[in-house]
Amino acid sequence: MLTLHTAELLVAGPGSTPLPGGAVLVEGDRIAGVGPYEELAAARPHARVRRWPGVLTPGLLVRGADELLERTYYPDDPYEIAELGADPIRGRAALAELTMTESRWGNSARRGTQKLLARGVVAVTGRFTVPSVRTAVVRSGLTVLPPAARPSGARPSQGRPEREASLDPFAGWDAAEQAFHGALEPGAPARFAVFAAADPEELLTLGATSCVATVIGGRLLHRRR
Numbered sequence: 001m002l003t004l005h006t007a008e009l010l011v012a013g014p015g016s017t018p019l020p021g022g023a024v025l026v027e028g029d030r031i032a033g034v035g036p037y038e039e040l041a042a043a044r045p046h047a048r049v050r051r052w053p054g055v056l057t058p059g060l061l062v063r064g065a066d067e068l069l070e071r072t073y074y075p076d077d078p079y080e081i082a083e084l085g086a087d088p089i090r091g092r093a094a095l096a097e098l099t100m101t102e103s104r105w106g107n108s109a110r111r112g113t114q115k116l117l118a119r120g121v122v123a124v125t126g127r128f129t130v131p132s133v134r135t136a137v138v139r140s141g142l143t144v145l146p147p148a149a150r151p152s153g154a155r156p157s158q159g160r161p162e163r164e165a166s167l168d169p170f171a172g173w174d175a176a177e178q179a180f181h182g183a184l185e186p187g188a189p190a191r192f193a194v195f196a197a198a199d200p201e202e203l204l205t206l207g208a209t210s211c212v213a214t215v216i217g218g219r220l221l222h223r224r225r
Helices: 037-043 065-070 092-097 102-117 131-140 200-206
Strands: 002-010 022-027 030-036 048-058 060-062 121-125 143-145 192-195 211-216 219-223
Touching (some): 002 192, 022 037, 030 037, 048 211, 065 131, 102 121, 102 131, 121 211
Parallel strands (some): 121 143
Antiparallel strands (some): 192 211, 211 219
């Protein structure tokens, strides 16, 4: 099925000129076209249309996801929050008190990957050694890259220490495009996100929780309710 995703502003990739009223045409799990909505809609009049507010960008990449998913516990809502609180739990001592099991790590990782998808994340780096966590990541649809990999076009700030792993891919960067994974172009995998922001610069202020939709492999895996 053909689906045309359009937003108030399209940023196709690092260094690209923002396109007002831009759109991405998706066929299956691939991008079939990128450009002005009017042109793509006229060329494919039978495509299903999804209209989004804000900025449509490439999906985001989170580095050090093994820290976020294998050394961080996400309490289950509502069962554990009354006892443990809602904040993620880190640190050897705190995790030791939880008596973590393989099953518990897997359940926590599923909640963690949902948090990532809700922030426009489409890819992560890390080496996952806990089988249940690895399974949760694979099933989530997230692309897993080696720890040394960087998103295409990303460049860390000069003189800045290595960034700590964060659920927010924009944290610590000078420009939103440094968190992008790849670019939106015909033939590329259909993985992108939409954020409730006026422009790319505002993304750094609002953070990735402004995400309203995440698409991976042409499938809508997150949509803000």
